[in-house]
Amino acid sequence: MPASPSPPVRGGPDACPGALQLHPAADGLLARVRCPGGLLTTGQLTTLAAAARDLGDGHLELTSRANLQLRGVAADAAGVLAGRLSAAGLLPAPGHDRARNILGAPLAGVDSTPRWDVAAQVRALDTAICAQPDLARLSGRFLFAVDDGRGATVAARPDVGLLPRADGRVGIWLAGVDHGLRTAPTDAVRVAVAAARIFLADGRAVAGRIWRIGDLAAAELARIVAALATTPGVHRTLAADPPPAPRQPGVPPVGVLRRPDGDHALALAVPLGRLTAAQADLLAAAAPQLRITPWRAVVLPRLTDAPGWAHRLHRAGLGTEPGSPWLGVTACAGRPGCARSRADVRADAAATHATRPTPTGGGGYLPVHWIGCERGCGTPAGPVLRVLATGDGYQVSAPGRPTVHVPPGAALAAAVRTAREEP
Ligand code: SF4
DSSP states (O other), X not given: OOOOSSOOOOSSXXXXXXXXXXXXXXXXXXXXXXXXGGEEEHHHHHHHHHHHHHHSSSEEEEOTTSOEEXXXXXXXXXXXXXXXXXXXXXXXXXXXXGGOOEEEOTTBTTTBOOSSOHHHHHHHHHHHHHHOGGGGXXXXXXXXXXXXXXOTTGGGOOSEEEEEOTTXXXXXXXXXXXXXXXXXXXXXXXXXXXXXXXHHTSHHHHTXXXXXXXXXXXXXXXXXXXXXXXXXXXXXXXXXXXXXXXXXXOOOOOEEEEOTTSOEEEEEEOGGGEEEHHHHHHHHHHOSEEEEOTTSEXXXXXXXXXXXXXXXXXXXXXXOSTTOTTTTEEEOOOXXXXXXXXXXXXXXXXXXXXXXXXXXXXXXXXXXXXXXSTTOTTXXXXXXXXXXXXXXXXEEEOTTSOOEXXXXXXXXXXXXXXXXXXX
């Protein structure tokens, strides 16, 4: 897919929040904690749960880039929060706080055997980003991705994506497109960093007037491809792979999963992508490591007594069975957290979905995202049903289908359900 012929010109550096650069919202300051690859240790999750309880509103929000957010932070608590995050290893390079945006394939090794060790590559890339002082100037929206070979993360159109291939090479995808750039697995991290540095060589990127490789016009993108092709260890083939197929509607796995190596994992739906501190503590007790997914769920990649933990986590309010009503249901902050919102979208979403199982059989299925205004914060990548507050009800829209306006209540629930089941 070609880059935009008319690149957007930004007004200046993006205002993406971080752990040090907090965003003022109607309910207090919002802190976004980068979790490269969605990877967290037990100790880190425990620290975050305590911070949410002591310094925030008692919740941890999952984002579409597999990061975590705390809301309701008081101005005089920001320093304490930064200190706790730093001690837990969640702020390894303060200057690079907002640059550590790395998607990882969350089900690698859980439902399939990956072509490489995704978590190890994510950690190596994170370390390499933090070691390059100039990469601190990347916008908070610049995104790296480490795929497992199936293409789901490069389909999210990261600025720089690493896709291990069946031929043993790694494809370097830029803005979600394969340009035929190939390297060895041992060189992939170095080449990804080189791609970001070539992007930053454009003075507009440093000035904040372009934020992402996807902002570039086709000719500008072609210059980056040509420069990267001359990087040591990179070769270019004319046989570029086609764009990945748009994500098909489907149901993410939930429940106890049997890993290829015989151990067990547990995938959990999180109501509206929002964990309570108590739920986070319980997750931290269940397994030594946790992965946040871009669809705002949680995967415990390896644990013992998976059925027992599934039972306990279900009692704590998390979705642990196929058909969980919370599968694929997300919402922006809405009222009262966001002053722009026309409705308490979380409450309306909960009332609509809480008791309605998600269809798990054949046929279509669309994720649904509730939003309080046209900004559409946190809208997932790919086809999605948007439920937009209008002030006198909701507008329900899905790709390729007529938009309908419905009042809240039973008619809304029926409209949303119909739209999800019949994409
Ligand atoms: S979509 Fe609108 S209402 Fe929702 S969080 Fe963003 S700005 Fe606020």
